[in-house]
Every structure is written in structure tokens, then in C-alpha cells.
Amino acid sequence: MLTVEICMGTSCHLMGAQDLISILESLPASQREQVEIKGVTCFKNCGKGPSVRINGELISNATPDRLLEIIQANI
Amino acid sequence: MTLHAEVSVAQLCKIGEELCGDKVQVTRTADSLIVVVSDGLGSGVKANILATLTTKIASSMLARGTELEDVVETITQTLPVCRERKIAYSTLQILRIDNMGHSTLVEFDCPRTFLCRTGHVLPFPVQSRIVGGKTVLIGQFELQENDWITLVSDGAIHAGIGGLLPLGLGWNGVASRLTEDVAKASDSLDLCNSLLDCCEGYYLGKPGDDTTVVAVKIRRPHRLNLMVGPPALPERDREVVQRFLSAPGAKVVSGGTTATLVSRIIEKPLKVSLDYHDQNIPPIAHLEGIDLVTEGVLTLNATADRLHTPKALRQSNRMDGASLIARMLINSDHIYIWAGGAVNPAHQNPLLPSTMNIKLQVLRRLRTQLELLGKVVHIEWV
Numbered sequence: 001m002l003t004v005e006i007c008m009g010t011s012c013h014l015m016g017a018q019d020l021i022s023i024l025e026s027l028p029a030s031q032r033e034q035v036e037i038k039g040v041t042c043f044k045n046c047g048k049g050p051s052v053r054i055n056g057e058l059i060s061n062a063t064p065d066r067l068l069e070i071i072q073a074n075i
Numbered sequence: 076m077t078l079h080a081e082v083s084v085a086q087l088c089k090i091g092e093e094l095c096g097d098k099v100q101v102t103r104t105a106d107s108l109i110v111v112v113s114d115g116l117g118s119g120v121k122a123n124i125l126a127t128l129t130t131k132i133a134s135s136m137l138a139r140g141t142e143l144e145d146v147v148e149t150i151t152q153t154l155p156v157c158r159e160r161k162i163a164y165s166t167l168q169i170l171r172i173d174n175m176g177h178s179t180l181v182e183f184d185c186p187r188t189f190l191c192r193t194g195h196v197l198p199f200p201v202q203s204r205i206v207g208g209k210t211v212l213i214g215q216f217e218l219q220e221n222d223w224i225t226l227v228s229d230g231a232i233h234a235g236i237g238g239l240l241p242l243g244l245g246w247n248g249v250a251s252r253l254t255e256d257v258a259k260a261s262d263s264l265d266l267c268n269s270l271l272d273c274c275e276g277y278y279l280g281k282p283g284d285d286t287t288v289v290a291v292k293i294r295r296p297h298r299l300n301l302m303v304g305p306p307a308l309p310e311r312d313r314e315v316v317q318r319f320l321s322a323p324g325a326k327v328v329s330g331g332t333t334a335t336l337v338s339r340i341i342e343k344p345l346k347v348s349l350d351y352h353d354q355n356i357p358p359i360a361h362l363e364g365i366d367l368v369t370e371g372v373l374t375l376n377a378t379a380d381r382l383h384t385p386k387a388l389r390q391s392n393r394m395d396g397a398s399l400i401a402r403m404l405i406n407s408d409h410i411y412i413w414a415g416g417a418v419n420p421a422h423q424n425p426l427l428p429s430t431m432n433i434k435l436q437v438l439r440r441l442r443t444q445l446e447l448l449g450k451v452v453h454i455e456w457v
Contacts, residue, residue, distance in 0.1 A: 008347050009331040010373055013357040021349065039347025039358055041331030
């Protein structure tokens with residue numbers, strides 16, 4: 001199981017955190033069931049949002065494409 | 076004990092008229108509620124202008140602290156008298172209730188006000204007095220929790236006249252209807268609507284006169300505490316959070332950092348909820364002991380927008396953070412905002428719209444909207 005924590009703070013929200021959730025929700029069922037999505041209030045990385053933490057590793061300036069790449073590489 | 080007077084208004088226009096000739100002005104000052112009702116003689120534009128003039132003069136004088144008798148005297152002396160009918164152009168009804176439940180009523184040429192206590196409906200006790208050469212009824216009464224006061228214009232008393240009911244519903248008819256409705260009404264709006272529906276029914280949907288119902292329910296105030304931002308000094312975090320938690324009323328925490336701070340101090344986990352998706356409003360979170368946890372400025376800014384259209388909000392089923400806070404605020408009377416003075420590094424982000432980056436600005440908007448809705452707002456900078 002891959003844990004993906006997405007920052008839901010003001011800054012990350014404005015920088016597109018919702019798009020990251022949407023892309024994860026639209027993963028094919030076989031992949032979606034291997035990903036656990038969690039919301040986090042703040043990673044204190046506001047200037048480099050949106051921030052995502054995948055299995056403990058913090059990723060700054062995340063984009064949906066980049067997130068998909070990392071997830072597919074890790075599943 | 077502090078009491079809150081919850082007030083609602085419902086009106087019908089005379090058939091064929093677009094403007095109501097009855098006017099109701101509700102004003103809240105720091106320590107009292109003032110309701111002024113006026114029924115302009117006739118209907119339509121003329122009646123509306125006269126009634127508006129009367130209510131505006133009365134409520135603005137009262138809000139500035141003028142004595143009731145002086146207000147009545149000013150109105151009775153300035154109201155134009157109809158040349159043919161030799162009576163003043165509009166009626167006047169003033170109800171003032173302070174937050175200890177002490178109420179004062181003035182009636183001039185209007186139907187007697189209804190007082191409901193423990194299921195019994197009776198006329199509000201008054202005495203006749205001559206003010207400015209006119210006979211007015213003035214009374215005072217100590218109200219208690221769960222008392223109701225209902226003011227109506229003569230359109231309600233005359234409902235059904237000449238049609239279903241030869242002499243109309245009458246004062247006793249309205250009183251017996253109120254006795255039934257008060258037992259069932261959940262709030263003042265509910266009571267207003269059911270009495271007005273009854274009048275409209277007797278008029279067979281074609282009101283022969285402008286009809287107004289104002290219902291006032293006396294109850295304990297609903298208090299809500301809204302914490303926005305961590306305290307300016309980190310060493311005060313614990314003290315402020317504990318004070319916030321022990322304050323009476325509902326509790327809302329707005330802002331990720333603030334929520335994390337509260338979660339740390341109460342040692343309970345903060346869980347962001349991804350159950351409801353809204354493109355514009357960040358998700359809410361759950362924290363034991365707190366009624367609602369949301370994101371900060373974006374949500375509060377949208378909350379102020381939602382409060383701008385309370386009717387649309389009531390009808391919508393949106394469950395985003397802003398709609399949830401707005402609904403809670405609408406159901407509260409006294410709102411305590413615990414505004415944290417800490418500078419949020421996220422708000423220094425140059426990509427944020429300029430209207431968003433100042434907490435003060437958002438809180439000011441929120442306060443203005445809430446005060447327009449008759450809420451008592453306290454902002455404490457911590």
C-alpha cells in the first residue's frame with residue numbers, strides 16, 4: 001500500500017492540490033486500491049506548493065503528471 | 076441571565092399591489108432589539124412611503140437613544156393627517172426588548188399585540204396615555220425564556236372579511252390560532268409563516284389588505300466561538316486554546332496551522348476529510364471536541380459570500396467548509412471571533428490574490444455581513 005499525503009492548506013489549495021486528489025481518484029481501480037490518500041493541514045512548505053508526501057518523502061511543486069509518474073513507479 | 080429576542084417577519088401584499096403598505100424595521104443595538112411596525116393608510120406606493128417614513132424616523136431615533144415618549148411625540152406631530160378622514164396616515168407599533176428581557180411596547184392605532192406565555196395568549200398589558208395630543212397605548216413587561224410576542228397589522232385581524240368569515244378572523248381568531256401554532260413552532264420564522272399562511276387561506280389567496288406578522292421568541296442566546304489563526308505569541312498558545320475550549324457554545328477552528336495547534340494541545344488526532352469535493356473550497360477536517368475544522372482565509376472569504384444570500388444557503392445542500400460555517404453562523408446569535416495575531420508565512424506568498432492575504436480584511440467582511448444579519452459579533456485579538 002502506497003500512502004499519499006496531500007497538503008490541503010490555503011497555499012497548496014491555490015496551487016492545485018485539488019487537481020492532485022482528482023487525478024488519484026481517477027486511477028484505474030486496480031491501481032487505486034493500492035493507494036491510500038490522506039489530507040494533511042500543512043507541511044510547512046507553503047512557498048513550494050502543492051506539497052505531497054509519498055511514503056514519507058516530501059515532494060514540492062507537485063503536478064498531476066509528476067504524481068502519476070511517481071505512483072506508477074512505486075506500485 | 077442574558078436573553079435573546081429572535082425575530083422574524085412575514086408579509087403579504089394586497090392583491091394587485093407590488094409594494095406592501097406595511098413596513099417593519101428591525102434594529103439591533105448593543106443591548107436591545109427594536110422592532111417598529113407601521114401600516115400606511117391605504118395600499119401601494121403611498122402607503123409604503125408613509126409607513127417607511129414612520130418606521131425609519133422611529134427606529135433611527137430609538138437606536139440613537141431617544142426616549143420612547145419623545146419618539147412617539149415626534150411621529151404623532153410630524154405624521155400628516157388625512158384631510159377627509161381626519162386620522163393620521165399611518166399606524167405605529169414599537170417594541171423594544173433589552174437583553175435582560177425587559178420590554179416596552181407602544182401602540183398607536185394598530186391591533187393589540189399578542190403575548191404568549193406557557194401556552195396562553197393574551198394582549199400585551201398597556202395603559203392609555205396622551206402623547207403629543209394623541210392617545211397611545213404604552214406598556215412594560217418583564218419577559219422570560221420561551222415567551223413569545225406577536226405583532227400583526229390589521230390585514231391579519233381582517234383576514235377573510237366579507238368572504239369566508241363575515242367579520243374577519245378577528246383578534247380572538249388570531250389569538251386562538253397562535254395558541255395552536257406556538258405549541259408547534261420550532262422558531263419565530265416558523266410561527267410567522269404558519270400564521271401568515273392561515274391569513275392567506277382565509278383571504279382565499281387574494282389578500283384584501285397588506286398583511287404583516289412579526290414574531291419574537293425569547294430564548295437563551297446561541298453562542299459560537301470561531302478561532303482564526305494562532306496567537307501572536309507562541310507562549311500564549313496553550314492558555315488561549317484552553318480558554319477557547321472552555322468558552323460556552325459551538326466551536327469552529329478555521330485554518331490548518333490553528334487546527335494543528337489545537338490538536339497538539341488537546342492531544343487528539345486531526346483528520347482531514349476527503350469525503351466531499353469542492354474545487355474552490357479546501358476540505359474540512361475532524362477533531363474531537365471541535366464542532367467544525369476548516370481551512371482559513373479562502374473558506375472564510377467564501378463564508379462571507381454565502382452569508383450575503385442566506386435564503387440560497389438555506390436551500391442549497393452544499394457541504395463545503397464555507398457553507399457549513401455559514402449555516403452555523405446563521406443559527407447563532409452571539410459570535411465570538413478569536414483572531415490570532417500570528418503572521419501566517421503562507422499569506423506572504425506573492426501568488427495569493429491581494430484581497431486574500433490579510434486576515435483582518437476577511438474578518439472585517441465577515442463581521443459586516445454578520446451584523447447585517449442582526450448578529451452580535453465580538454472580535455478578540457489574541
